[in-house]
Amino acid sequence: MILKAKVYNKIFAFQSLKEVMSKANEEKSGDELVGIAAKSASERVAAKLVLSNLTLEDIYNNPVIPYEEDEVTRAIYDGLNLRIYQEIKSWTVGYLREYILDHKTTGENLLHISRGLTSEMIAAVAKLMSTMDLVCGSKKLRVQSHCNTTLGIPGTLAFRCQPNHPTDSVEGMLASLKEGLAYGSGDAVIGINPVEDNVETVSRLLDTVKNFMIKWEIPTQNCVLAHVTTQMKAIEKGAPVDLVFQSIAGTHKANDAFGVSAAILDEAFALAQRKGSATGPNLMYFETGQGSEVSLDAHLGVDMMTLEARTYGFARGYRPFMTNNVSGFIGPETIYSGREVIRADLEDLFMGKLHGLPMGIAPCYTNHMKADQNDQEMGTLLCAMAGSNFFMGVPGGDDVMLSYQDTSYHDDASTREILGLRPLPEFEQWLEKMGILENGKLTERAGDPSIFDK
Amino acid sequence: MGVENNELEKVIIQSVMEELARKGLLSQKGKDHMMSAAMMDTPIVPNLQSEEMVTFPPQEEMQIANPFNADAVRAMKKLTPARIGIGRAGTRPKTMSLLRFLADHAVAQDAVFLDVSEEFLQRMNMMSVQSAAASKDEFLQRPELGRRLSEEAAKSIAEKCEKNVQVQILIVDGLSSSAIEANIPDLLPALMQGLKSSGIKVGAPFFIKNGRVWVQDHVASIVNCDVVISLIGERPGLGTAESLSAYMIYRPDENTVEADRTVISNIHKGGIPPAEAGAHLTDVIKQILSAKASGVKLNQQK
Numbered sequence: 001m002i003l004k005a006k007v008y009n010k011i012f013a014f015q016s017l018k019e020v021m022s023k024a025n026e027e028k029s030g031d032e033l034v035g036i037a038a039k040s041a042s043e044r045v046a047a048k049l050v051l052s053n054l055t056l057e058d059i060y061n062n063p064v065i066p067y068e069e070d071e072v073t074r075a076i077y078d079g080l081n082l083r084i085y086q087e088i089k090s091w092t093v094g095y096l097r098e099y100i101l102d103h104k105t106t107g108e109n110l111l112h113i114s115r116g117l118t119s120e121m122i123a124a125v126a127k128l129m130s131t132m133d134l135v136c137g138s139k140k141l142r143v144q145s146h147c148n149t150t151l152g153i154p155g156t157l158a159f160r161c162q163p164n165h166p167t168d169s170v171e172g173m174l175a176s177l178k179e180g181l182a183y184g185s186g187d188a189v190i191g192i193n194p195v196e197d198n199v200e201t202v203s204r205l206l207d208t209v210k211n212f213m214i215k216w217e218i219p220t221q222n223c224v225l226a227h228v229t230t231q232m233k234a235i236e237k238g239a240p241v242d243l244v245f246q247s248i249a250g251t252h253k254a255n256d257a258f259g260v261s262a263a264i265l266d267e268a269f270a271l272a273q274r275k276g277s278a279t280g281p282n283l284m285y286f287e288t289g290q291g292s293e294v295s296l297d298a299h300l301g302v303d304m305m306t307l308e309a310r311t312y313g314f315a316r317g318y319r320p321f322m323t324n325n326v327s328g329f330i331g332p333e334t335i336y337s338g339r340e341v342i343r344a345d346l347e348d349l350f351m352g353k354l355h356g357l358p359m360g361i362a363p364c365y366t367n368h369m370k371a372d373q374n375d376q377e378m379g380t381l382l383c384a385m386a387g388s389n390f391f392m393g394v395p396g397g398d399d400v401m402l403s404y405q406d407t408s409y410h411d412d413a414s415t416r417e418i419l420g421l422r423p424l425p426e427f428e429q430w431l432e433k434m435g436i437l438e439n440g441k442l443t444e445r446a447g448d449p450s451i452f453d454k
Numbered sequence: 455m456g457v458e459n460n461e462l463e464k465v466i467i468q469s470v471m472e473e474l475a476r477k478g479l480l481s482q483k484g485k486d487h488m489m490s491a492a493m494m495d496t497p498i499v500p501n502l503q504s505e506e507m508v509t510f511p512p513q514e515e516m517q518i519a520n521p522f523n524a525d526a527v528r529a530m531k532k533l534t535p536a537r538i539g540i541g542r543a544g545t546r547p548k549t550m551s552l553l554r555f556l557a558d559h560a561v562a563q564d565a566v567f568l569d570v571s572e573e574f575l576q577r578m579n580m581m582s583v584q585s586a587a588a589s590k591d592e593f594l595q596r597p598e599l600g601r602r603l604s605e606e607a608a609k610s611i612a613e614k615c616e617k618n619v620q621v622q623i624l625i626v627d628g629l630s631s632s633a634i635e636a637n638i639p640d641l642l643p644a645l646m647q648g649l650k651s652s653g654i655k656v657g658a659p660f661f662i663k664n665g666r667v668w669v670q671d672h673v674a675s676i677v678n679c680d681v682v683i684s685l686i687g688e689r690p691g692l693g694t695a696e697s698l699s700a701y702m703i704y705r706p707d708e709n710t711v712e713a714d715r716t717v718i719s720n721i722h723k724g725g726i727p728p729a730e731a732g733a734h735l736t737d738v739i740k741q742i743l744s745a746k747a748s749g750v751k752l753n754q755q756k
């Protein structure tokens with residue numbers, strides 16, 4: 001394993017694979033905060049150069065966090081297909097990049113080698129990829145999943161309708177839900193973040209959405225994004241849960257901080273299978289994002305991007321219906337600017353897809369970072385071109401409960417029309433039946449929540 | 455100059471130009487240039503004394519063209535602060551929605567850098583200390599500094615605060631000072647009253663500047679209380695910069711994880727009103743004290 005590189009007249013030596021991995025990253029404030037980012041532009045290139053020459057076997061033999069100490073590492077290694085790994089272990093990371101981009105390599109080929117790639121290998125190759133590289137790679141990969149409806153069908157783009165309310169008011173939530181549906185948002189899931197994390201609130205919201213779906217015959221899935229343990233109690237008490245939600249992270253320590261573990265997720269998945277209300281087989285909804293480990297001081301000296309890949313390695317065993325990445329959600333200490341968010345979104349979309357996950361992106365920003373609406377809209381279009389399966393849908397782009405900005409109902413409709421993408425088929429039929437959509441375009445009637453008030 | 459005069463002048467200029475051009479004394483380009491100058495109307499000088507100005511239409515105004523049921527849309531808008539019933543231009547927002555969004559973003563960005571005023575702290579009659587973050591910039595970029603007390607703060611707390619109480623209340627600016635000034639005057643008395651009437655022993659509340667959630671663990675290690683509760687400013691949103699959270703933990707130690715905390719968020723006039731939150735938080739604290747646990751561990755016992 002060669003950890004030394006010469007960039008023109010300067011020589012750079014690195015101590016470990018972990019160091020190479022962090023220094024090969026594009027600039028992000030979270031890596032700088034932890035003190036593991038490259039010190040100069042040349043050092044960054046040197047790290048990329050070293051990385052490009054490492055083999056997949058080198059990476060396999062040097063997990064950034066030891067197997068014995070970390071449940072996430074164990075999930076990644078135990079879930080690996082060793083036969084496929086054996087076939088490709090001599091590839092260098094640089095070769096892997098070219099293989100991914102090669103015209104002869106199809107999405108199917110990529111999903112095949114995916115099973116023999118550890119999360120660190122996937123992170124490594126993404127570190128060698130530019131913006132367009134990431135878009136090209138992502139676009140090839142199409143992962144479908146099925147809960148009540150099928151997500152990820154080529155030519156479609158779906159949205160989570162996110163009708164959050166600052167007091168969990170059922171009527172207030174319904175008002176935002178109707179507005180979202182009237183713009184064609186809500187085919188991925190109708191997902192509410194509750195203010196109060198208790199069984200009563202969670203069950204009330206689940207029942208309300210489920211009844212609304214039944215009354216208006218809406219082909220989609222419901223979810224209330226409380227802590228997983230609260231949702232499990234709600235299921236036990238008979239609440240209708242299509243998708244079980246949980247935030248997850250890339251280290252055992254960060255997952256402890258989130259109050260989750262493989263054992264809890266196993267139990268949740270089993271419960272969804274036995275007592276959930278959906279068809280399945282995909283019943284989980286995960287949320288991830290670069291920086292949560294840094295924010296919880298649970299990064300163990302590993303860079304944010306590699307940790308994000310590890311999070312996907314942890315997720316894939318649960319065959320989720322959707323994995324949503326929210327990298328701009330935390331603040332400037334982890335992701336400083338619009339430029340950093342866009343880069344993170346593209347990295348995450350690619351890394352998630354190469355893990356075989358049905359990925360969606362929330363190109364979002366908070367008011368304490370250096371990003372604005374223009375950055376967000378650029379990120380959205382790029383991720384849509386790269387084939388994100390879904391985005392969020394927030395009234396006017398402003399989440400009045402979580403206090404951040406995300407794709408709006410307007411952005412949802414715009415993105416579909418700009419790129420000629422369609423809603424999920426059953427949902428499109430429903431939109432046509434309701435008179436909201438015609439030939440893939442909003443009708444005169446669209447955007448009016450009162451069509452549900454007959 | 456009157457309109458007719460103006461028209462007449464244009465006609466005269468035009469004929470002179472044409473004549474000059476015909477005689478080859480003026481190029482086509484020169485002619486076009488002068489013609490367009492002559493066609494221009496006299497500029498209107500803005501009247502800076504006028505009281506007239508451009509403002510946003512009222513937020514509650516329904517912006518949908520020909521809605522199915524306009525009253526229903528108006529009623530919906532009353533039910534949520536979310537941006538609904540705002541109409542569209544094609545698939546895009548209307549001009550006023552776009553500009554209002556930009557204005558709200560500008561205000562929210564500024565809110566992060568405000569400090570809780572000295573005057574407010576004096577009025578509340580509270581001791582005030584600081585985290586290890588010396589400035590707002592440092593606070594934003596280096597979260598670990600906002601998570602512990604400055605040495606001076608640790609010393610004053612050790613000297614001045616009552617030890618071994620059941621509950622210690624902290625007021626922490628976090629990401630919004632506006633949240634503190636807007637909610638604490640109603641919330642704090644209601645909470646103190648609730649705890650005292652339940653016979654719970656409470657230490658004197660104090661303020662921590664540039665603090666994050668974890669700073670409560672540092673305080674608890676000094677005052678040795680059962681429950682420490684931080685009333686802390688949430689990151690400001692476009693809708694409101696006044697949202698406050700209460701983070702509570704039972705006897706934090708070196709094995710504490712984030713999931714051991716209980717949080718009640720969205721305390722503000724458009725969410726859980728501060729006076730009501732006092733009673734709600736009292737109930738939660740009582741549950742924590744009797745279960746000797748908080749966070750996910752508390753929920754598991756329920």
Ligand code: B12
Nearest residue numbers: 193194195197226227247258628666667688689712715719
């Ligand atoms: C940002 C944020 C996060 C970030 C935290 C990173 C960060 N640096 O702040 C991330 C993405 C990691 C996160 C994760 C989760 N969050 Co959160 N989060 C928020 C949000 C939007 C803003 C928080 C804020 O302004 N903090 C103020 C600053 C000053 O605090 P800080 O010291 O810088 O940061 C700490 C807090 O933010 C805290 N924190 C953030 N979320 C949560 C949730 C819980 C249960 C706890 C105990 C602590 C906690 O963690 C940070 C590190 O100490 C709030 C919504 C709101 N309106 O407040 C929801 C909110 C607090 N989160 C919530 C939830 C449910 C979660 C999750 C449990 C989701 C899940 N099912 O896994 C996870 C796990 C949390 C954990 N145990 O660590 C709920 C809590 C509901 C409740 N009453 O229990 C809220 C109210 C949103 C909601 N209504 O859905 N979250």
